[in-house]
Amino acid sequence: MADHSSHDPLAGIPFDRVPPSGRYGAAGEPGVTVSTTDTPFIALVVARNGFAASVAARLGRAFGVEVADRAGAAISAASTVVGTGPGRFLVLSTIEPDLEGTLRALLGAEAAVSEQSDASVAFNLTGEKVPDLLAKGALIDLDPRVFLPGHAATTVIAHIGVTLWRVHESGWRLLVARSFEASFTRFLVASGAEFGLALENGTAGRG
């Protein structure tokens, strides 16, 4: 077996472990900072036949944002509503522990609600080089002049399904199925190393 380059940022990290918090790759100011420490409450809303528009309107009123039935992220201080498919909305909240219950009460028979708080890991990416990093995985146009804050997409990166949206000018959020956390983090580290990548993950806290 050949010795791999000493500059392999993943050298020595088992493939079945989430790479630990720390600095990876090029020294200096990190081009990308990745954090998974913020774990919001999440539920998936699926509008029943014919209720997509009504569900969007109710979600918008309840969370104080503009929600339309499209691939977008409606963002307020404490919550985000992301369209992932026609009549399908992921609702994220930092303050509603029983988000599923709240949504059931809000939407009644118009939508099916399922608890998804534990289904994914939320990666928060900030830094100037985020679009360059993501362009190494996603085949969608993430040019910051095209993919604006509030734009969202459900796509695949490095063989892993991802729902992502741009939160603000230099902030992006990605939801990745929990079982893929280690592999997805490896992709971020390998691809972000040239820019310098700072990783803070909350894995330990989630046991």
Added chain:
Amino acid sequence: MRYSVFSLLANALNGQKGWVPAWREAAPKPAYDVIIVGGGGHGLATAYYLAKVHGIRNVAVLEKGVIGSGNAGRNTTIIRSNYLLPGNEPFYEWSMKLWEGLEQELNYNAMVSQRGILNLFHSDAQRDAYARRGNAMRLAGVDSALLDKAQVRAMYPFLDFDNARFPIQGGLLQARAGTARHDAVVWGYARAADRLGVDIVQNCEVTGFIREGDAIVGVETTRGPVRAGKVGVAVAGSSSRVAAMAGLRLPIESHVLQAFVSEGLKPLVDGVITFGAGHFYISQSDKGGLVFGGDIDGYNSYAQRGNLPVIEDVCEGGMALMPRIGRLRLLRHWGGIMDMSMDGSPIIDRTPVPGLYLNAGWCYGGFKATPASGWCFAHLLAKGAPHETAGAFRLDRFRTGHLIDEKGVGAQPNLH
């Protein structure tokens, strides 16, 4: 002219002046006993065996372009008979037997090279499935061996045994399998058929069928009508299009399969290897190019080309299996149109239309079948009944449920 050391010597001395055309440039006659539509390997082999085995020499092969320009010239040249199901295995073994004597039979070196095929497995379930297959091969009188990891390592030490995502556990080896030079197979059959009187008519596209009542009695072509007692169609890739001219819908979709060749290299891969944890198989041609491929692109296509995701998928498989190939280069890639049948197995049968016979549905496995396909199709055309090794390749098996589904994926052609 018979090819031999002596013919080469004679021509070396006379400045290569003595060579004659390998086959005649035939023009279509008004009528034949049998017309074969399609001048690929299967069509030419059918014509050869009709003439050689059955004495039916008033035969034309009609080819819309030049012979061998379809899948016969676009495949990855593997020959093997390592099938699981009883509907398939005797047929492919018959083909292998014909390969083994082909060059002397045709007086043409098709570079049939039995350097073995090794199907790797990476899990207990895959091992069990390969054991099942290897045992089925033995029941059919075919060689097979189940190798453990150490035996695989001894054969191919450069595979990734230490850092693989899906570690190699072993492999199923068919030592008699290997490769053949695909173009030479076409030329060898063409030359041999021609010598027995078969007309090989190039640039002659079939545009319709001539009917008398229900029956088909000939074809319309770009070079005029040609009548025949029987018409055999061997146009894999275009089977649905030709069948549609006879009003038939087939259990077939056309899909693109990409193939790849690297720059020429000194010997690296001796036999054929298939990766069990991804879509990748590889061999090395006598010229030194690594010849490799993977999965079909998955969508219906007649375009003879594919797209990057499958190219990437194949190369990911290649790098996962053989990490030393990273700096080798892909020289060319291309696509062929596959007749993907609904159960992944071929059809050699009469059709509901009298006078029309069908040889189709070869999926991505047609090359290895060339000799037996020709043999069995000739048998069907000559005798009116299927050859014993091709008795399962019936068109009505989808109606009766006697499917030959090696992969167990059902009526979804892009998964076979």
Added chain:
Amino acid sequence: MSAPNRNRLTSGGLIDRAKSLGFSFDGTSYQGYEGDTLASALLANGVRLVGRSFKYHRPRGIVAAGAEEPNALVELRSGARREPNTRATVTELYDGLVASSQNRWPSLAFDALSLNRFLSPFLGAGFYYKTFMWPAAFWEKLYEPIIRRAAGLGRAAEEADPDHYEKATAFCDLLVIGAGPAGLMAALTAARSGARVILADEDFLPGGGLNAEAGDIDRRPAPAFAAHVVAELTSLPNVRVMRRTTVFGVYDSGTYGALERVSDHLPEPLPFQPRQRLWRLIARRAVLAAGATERPIVFGGNDRPGVMLAGAVGTYVQRHAVLPGQKIALFANNDGAWREMLAAQAAGAPVETIIDVRAEVAPALVAAARAEGLRVLTGAQVIATAGKTLTGLTVATPSGTERIAADTLAVSGGWSPAVHLTCHHGGKPMWDAGLAAFVPGTCPPGLSVAGAARGIFGLGACLKDGAAMGAEAAEALGFTVPAPDVPEVADAAFALTPFWHVEGSKGPAFVDLQNDVTAKDVGIAHKEGFRSVELLKRYTTLGMATDQGRTSNVTGLAIMASLTGASIPETGTTIFRPPYTPVSLGALAGHHRGKDFRPVRLTPTHEWARAQGAVFIETGAWLRAQYFPRKGEKDWLETVSREVTAVRASVGLIDVSTFGKIDLQGADVGAFLDRVYINGFAGLAVGKARYGVMLREDGMVMDDGTTARLSPEHYVMTTTTANAAKVFQHLEFCLQVLWPELDVALSSVSEQWAQIALAGPRARDVLARVADGDVSNAALPFMGAIECTVMGGVKARLFRLSFSGELGYEIAVPARHGAALAAALMQAGEEFGITPYGIEALGVMRIEKGHVSGNELSGQTTAGDLGFGRMASTKKDYIGRVMAARPGLTDPERPCFVGFRPVDRSRRLRAGAHFLKLGAAPTLANDQGYMTSVAYSPHLRHWIGLGLIKRGPERLGERVRAYDPVRGEEIEVEICAPGFIDPEGVRLRG
């Protein structure tokens, strides 16, 4: 060793003489400069012999100055980084570069296999098809190994590639391919309109032909003009200039494949940089401005080192300030080559003679040449060459034959537009008789062609055409394009007389230098009927080498046309297949190699299991605990048997989170389930679960699992691990396509819930300590399903299910609590000796119990085969019902599911063994079925198996042979019912 850079001009060129770079070739050290290619540096040092040819092992030198190079292929670097077949002409020189010649033994100067050239009369086109057939067995043993060793070119590295690769995607309005005069103007014009532009160029120095151009443009030297345009482009925010980036393929919907050589100009990649990067460039429009490739004239001895393309001579002189030789002659059929030589001479190159096949050449040009002291021979042809490397020529002139001393012969037979990419969608180039060249035919949608790539050969015209094509593309996309600002350059008239092959010349006349295809080989192909271009190429291998026949295809075609008497377009056309130039396999794989070949999925208890000492195993994408060995256990079988025994005796737990879990809500879920399962679900009560079997529409079993009804309109379904995605997709198809009227909403909740199976007679005792509520048999009976809390308030779902045959539960909690649940269960079960078990033990128990699993759900089995026949409802329709009734699927002779045990209980069973009747010969006709799954049952203390055998259920008690020749085994087994343990199900209902 000769003086360093002895062939270097003292001034000029785009090299930095202050930056000297050391390199070695075949072990000898040399010096070059920054800005050199390996080829230019070798020439500067007087190295002319660089390789051996493919078939005849003839000595070969550098022919070209770009990607079309057929000869100068080297092994670059060494060890794990060895790169065979690397074109010296496009290899950027770096300090410390190591290269070796290839395809020679023992040395480049003396190659044993060069004997082949004396055999060459025997080795004409197709010779191998005509011999090596006797005796048959000798092919693999003798002939083929010799051919294989002699063929091939360079050697692959023997170790894993140590460098990293990656892939990336970029979008643009306009992709411009090639940064020569047309490409630069196309990019600049479009960029000024505000369009997003990507300009990709294969060279390390953008400019294309401008970098070898002697004249001025816009009052600047041509290379400075190129640099000026590049600087403007680089400064624009809407432009990405990609150097060292080759666009290699045109795929569908405006997707272009490109390779960026990030680090190939460095000894090794900089820290954290990939070696190369594969780009998918997604462009609304593209302009191909790839220029043109010069083609040689074919004549005897035309492969001698020193014979080069005229444009290459010009490039080495102008761009690299290198003299390819000290006595340069030109052999041409066109004016352009004359001007190239005159410019080279002006730059200091010792050009002495011009030989032109044309009897008449423009008097002004002849006068200009003579004025510079050149000897001009018109109506003349080179008919022979001499020297190991070139020392002299024999030229036939109207006045007789004469010998001319020359160490370099610049050859030009005209130019072929670089139409490569235009062919990638099947478009065929068209013959332009005026240019004697193929020009682009139908292009891929969105791709237009500018400049020399479409046969516009003047510099001034190329600049104009580039601007026009850039403007056209941008306007078509809706951009307002300012009037292009194109510098004026006066072009000389294009003057060329087609000429391909010096007939009757002496010595082998090579058409395809790399594959050693001669004009005589084309003649053999003609005689044998391989006359269409496709047959010609395949039979002779013309154009099949690593250069894809860039310098040979047209000439080969022309020679064939002259033999048949047909025109060139009647004979055929030259098409090219992707990639444009070869692409490394590592780049096409990118990040996805080694352990990162495919992502791994980890269960919620992965770290917990690791702490328990688990050995993990790949199951599809998942990594699962296979078993949990303890100190002193001698093998996996002992461990697994201990785990099974512990579960059956007391209690154990396993993570089963990998099952697919699908949430179904709506008024019509019951009706929907009735349509997708063979058995009835409409009557399932709230709080209960039911086992179901799903078919494909063709009647074969697709999957099985349980579905529980949590509330009147809320169900949750489990699928097998392997089929989770397939079943979800299938259900979505049913709902979106087949029955959109049904009120059913699907959500995958596979990742939300960690699920742990707790099994064994003490399972309830353990569960009671963890659950917050009542889990008694009354509260949670067999097949019960309730929502509750565990561990003091953690939301949970409890299902009383059993795969093991024991009293069993599956406990689902939100995934982040999975590991805590495992720990809590371990603590709660401590007094019962609770045992974590892996999927091996799970497999043993399900085999003991006679449940089907992946090996039985092969996609080749019907519900009837697997013993589910009576489950199938006759009161409703469901997917697969109609097709399952076909005779082939209901044949009573089909192999059916039963159990097996060895007659000699000490014998081991093997999955994959086939069944034969006792005494029956091992033939296909006697094949009765096969063993699907086996296990050692610690409960029964012998091996047991499950399998499919003809009429199985009717044959209980019969003995048959399990035939396993691939493992050299054959044993007698007895057919039995598939349930080996507690067939009445007393334990799981307890």
Added chain:
Amino acid sequence: MRIPCPYCGERDAHEFATLGDATLTRPDPAAADADAQFHDYVYLRDNPAGAHEEWWYHANGCRQWLRVARDTRTHAISGAVAARATEQASGEPA
């Protein structure tokens, strides 16, 4: 190849799974000749060289089944609509 998903926008085909001919209709299982009709539905295809309507499932996207109009000779895609388009509030025609 890029599929114009009506919800997600243009996406590379590798995000999708494809199921072929979208012009087929599941037969009435109660019909007298249901077996013959199902045989044709499950197994027979027009398989045209040219315009083709086919099912693509946006597995790594919005999870819609799309009816895509594509030319099998050129791979040119002229449109895509959701299978359920008529069911949606937006009322796009199928």
